[in-house]
Amino acid sequence: MISQLFILSSKGDRLVYRNFRGDGGDDVTDAFYRAVTSLPGDQAPVFMAREGQHFVHVRHGGLYVGATTTADTSPFVLVEFLNRLVTLLREHCGTLSEKSVSVNVALVQELLGEMVDFGYVQTTATEVLRSATHGEPETTKAFSLLDLRSVGLFGAETQQSRVAPGSVTNRPVLPPRGEQGGRREVFVDVVERLTVVIAANGTPLKVDVQGEIRLKSFVPGACELRMGLTEELSVGTEEQCGYGRLPLAAVAFHSSVDLEEFEQERVLRVTPGPGEVTLMRYQLAEDVAVPLPFRLLPSVEWEPAGRLRIHLKLRCDLPPKNHAINVVLQLPLPREASSLAQELSSPEQTAELQGGGRSLRWAIPRCQGGAQLGAVFRVQLPPTPPLGLGPAALTFELPALTVSGLRLRWLRLSAPPGAPPGPPQRWVRHLTHSDSYVVRL
């Protein structure tokens, strides 16, 4: 069970604190902050036993969301709950930041009161909390339609959202009470994460695609939502995977999803309340040949006097109409490099040494499908015998594309009776981002 719960700013200031079981002093947040900042690098920070207390925390948006607990508690309960809490705070406060939390302290306290009683988690369901709480969120920034240029996906920790947090979905899920209007919108995202290891000879050693379909609804009240998925979908080994099929190794659905039409039509039906929910998680079968978005062709030469000449050719194998953004290549170097000379093919690309010269970072803001980018680097290394470089790691985002090919064919909404006229706005977005894309050299 949870004894105390707290949210601290990145500097250790207490934003929210709640003592559920009336034991322990008020100075736990200080003790926690001391412990977490003085932790040796090789120790895991998630759980810490300090001064007779057990701390658990997760970090989101620079904040520490943590709790103290007793020894017989399930660590999964704690971590899962803290993650849910983060999601709920996002839903209720719009974004999770020092500012948004401190503005909404009263609301957060009210939510906590309903979510946890005497340290026992009672509920984390948005609808239930909605009916039991009365506070109104205070938004930190007025929402503006003009802000669409930086559309980011809500929960997804994409490179993009890290750089420029999209604000379309960064507002409280619940419209202010009494205002029927609000903006009625539904977002459905198909997000895939790509884990790839490519051997030095160019053959893929491991290709792993994990995906999920997420729904975030800003429509008050329940409305039925139907969505059609790619028809080629097949699950498990139940049928022969013929040409053009899209076999999934594992699929899990949220308990609210009605699968009546899934077997035949590949249609998901769900009646969501306002809030965010992951409808479906899937994993692509291992033996499916997924077109890899990038190839790396390196050549490395040792020049006299400890200079290493690295010629990298990066080929983007996406269809020409697609593109990749925020491509970053990280190449570990065998020794601390003291200087870097670079020849890049376009001015918006950048390259620099990182980690005290232990790795090379090449950033490409945008890369069209079919393009081939070349770069030559010369690094000065301490004189030592030659040895291997790498492996190179790529991070990127592929907007409007799912590597598996799973797509939403259509999305229909039927409004509940008594709803204001006009269908709610629907947004469907597809995205792939690299989870771990490693090329060995």
Next chain:
Amino acid sequence: MTDSKYFTTTKKGEIFELKAELNSDKKEKKKEAVKKVIASMTVGKDVSALFPDVVNCMQTDNLELKKLVYLYLMNYAKSQPDMAIMAVNTFVKDCEDPNPLIRALAVRTMGCIRVDKITEYLCEPLRKCLKDEDPYVRKTAAVCVAKLHDINAQLVEDQGFLDTLKDLISDSNPMVVANAVAALSEIAESHPSSNLLDLNPQSINKLLTALNECTEWGQIFILDCLANYMPKDDREAQSICERVTPRLSHANSAVVLSAVKVLMKFMEMLSKDLDYYGTLLKKLAPPLVTLLSAEPELQYVALRNINLIVQKRPEILKHEMKVFFVKYNDPIYVKLEKLDIMIRLASQANIAQVLAELKEYATEVDVDFVRKAVRAIGRCAIKVEQSAERCVSTLLDLIQTKVNYVVQEAIVVIKDIFRKYPNKYESVIATLCENLDSLDEPEARAAMIWIVGEYAERIDNADELLESFLEGFHDESTQVQLQLLTAIVKLFLKKPTETQELVQQVLSLATQDSDNPDLRDRGYIYWRLLSTDPVAAKEVVLAEKPLISEETDLIEPTLLDELICYIGTLASVYHKPPSAFVEGSRGVVHKSLPPRTGSSESAESPDAAPSAGQAAEQPAVIPAQGDLLGDLLNLDLGPPVSGPPLAASSVQMGAVDLLGGGLDSLMGDESEGLRSDVGGSPAMGGSGFTAPGPAAPAAMGAPLGSGLGDLFDLTGGVGTLSGSYVAPKTVWLPAMKAKGLEISGTFSRQVGSICMDLVLTNKALQVMSDFAIQFNRNSFGLAPAAPLQVHAPLAPNQSVEISLPLNTVGSVMKMDPLNNLQVAVKNNIDVFYFSTLYPLHILFVEDGKMERQMFLATWKDIPNENEAQFQIKDCSLNADAVSSKLQGSNIFTIAKRNVEGQDMLYQSLKLTNGIWVLAELRIQPSNPSFTDLELSLKCRAPEVSQYVYQAYDAILKN
């Protein structure tokens, strides 16, 4: 309304301002003011001064405002108990409110106010709320009982709330059931004996039904409660498993893990032959693997648990190696955990894949991770023999990189590989030597020095290399110093001619210039060994070392079994049982796995960890496996072969005096504790080379140096007797308990040497071989002086008699009873443990005769409270017969007196550890043929008297 004003610092006027706002007529203004107060309170400012004003706002129909006021009350009521009473009326009224949300809020808040006066008023409303028509109120009330119990347990019992709570387990609403279960579980923890959670098949059935319907968090309460249930038989266990299994596909990882915990526990009861067992096993893997795509924090917790599960049941995940491959963007703590699991799953089938991965990891940027990866390669080599060659060549490649920390780690693991596969990979030594200069970490330096010493005969310039280390001897860490000392001694024994100077140098550095007792003692031991008997020194120092085991990194089986019970608690993250990190007494209940029922017990493979049930049958299980391994791993001082000879005539160096004299005083009389300190010091290793005092000759074999003859007082016709009394053999280890090996035996002492006479009988159907024996530490440091020699394999139904010479130079630990000896015997089948009591007289040494004057002085000197009196009835011997019989067992009569017709004998004896025991024996003829003896014993260590008396009794009655 913006935020910034909530967070301005508390100025003097601010409280005043808030006060005014709180007392405002306008509702909206009031609410904003309370919000400001709550905001200040949350960040830790003291706003308790506003207590009366805030409480005044309590009477409101605005639920949001009411909640905020209640929150304030919870926080400050304890510091202002008198004021808090003002709120009671409102609470009681709110508990009757038509709105269920308000009723629940009131009862929830009251439970959180830990003020006695308020608690009294809580009882009536709580009783009503427990029977409320609204489930939301009932579930809140259920938790409130636990709160009240925490404040005043007696009150809860007196008011009968526990029974009401028990009734709620049958409630129609699953969330109420779940909270009732949670509350009862918590209350039951503080009443371990009570039968609060009366779990029986019927109530379990109710819980399982509620499980399907309640919220995810409620499911966890119910599953955790189920885990404490002990099913009647395997059929019930199976039916519960069947109903819990669907939870494995839940989206909430906490539900999944609570389900896994229940399944892992109940599986213990299922027979392994069952089809269902296999099916269940298969179902456990996917949910665990799925967790590895969750947030890093969850991954970490999952990996820590998986780490335990793969040790207990490697079969669950043996095909899932790939999911544990490290992703480059994993946080370091996830990477390290994955690495650990990869090694645990490594086998011949997947080793190539694993090695390829590890080699890639070794070129990464993160230093900690790279180090661990290099170590992992070494562990692979030790674990999977077929891969050793590839591992070594991989390590050599890595050494070629010359990256400092990679080279150092590689050398440390190569040392271990040498220990595991001697005489196989020594060709790489040349490469290692090239890197000598770059080693700056103690562990790597020590490893390299060990390698140089161990293979000195193959390294031409070994003396130069070691000499170069010796230059900065005093700046090295202890680890390196000890290795250097040992290595140079090894070198000297291998190449005595060229290295005499070097060895003298290191010995004097170690013994004279060092403040470290470990180093000094080791130095003295080598010095004495080398100076007295170089041949023996060679045997000791260059003894063949036992191979190291691949399982050194495993968690010890009994601990593992305990940890498996704590899967899904913090213990599984820390890998320590709660007793190791929970302070105070709260809720530390030792858990164990249920014993397996059904017939498959004997079919279980021997490598399966013994179930707790078996362990409980043998309370005398001595060394935890880890201890044994610890002893085996002891690096330098091979097994205690024999006490170092102490032929005084050949001792030349002054150091010996120091040893003899210094330690003598340490070991005399009552200094047992000190002695074990010496023996147990880490530098001595597990074998505890307690330097022998003057008593040591007694432990030597029959061929005694001529110079020692005069030490023995041979007067009194020792020779006429055939040695000390030997008890008949008894069965120490019945065949039933040792897979067919029966051991019976006794102890004897002949001319200064102690023997353990054993009869090993093979009552199994297979041939037994590879016998070995080891003693646990014991009160007098008894240890085998030679390995257990069974020359031929023991065929079924055969017996063999062995006389195992013992010495008393082993490690010392006080046992209870004092003469308890715990023994481990190993053969090709398994390791068996038994314990036996040895008669104390085997420890009575031959020079135990005290001078008359000395005896008188000592007798007076020992305080009277140390005197113990015993009766030996019905002895058929007269005084002379008693005297000569006792002398056979080294109890020496110093004087004899006749007082009023009674013979008085004054006797002395000495134990191997130098403890003197003085005795006065009064012989009273009771009837013509029998005498009664009255024995008074005086000793500086009175705890031995009891056992000395037992020895007297045994000797005289036989």
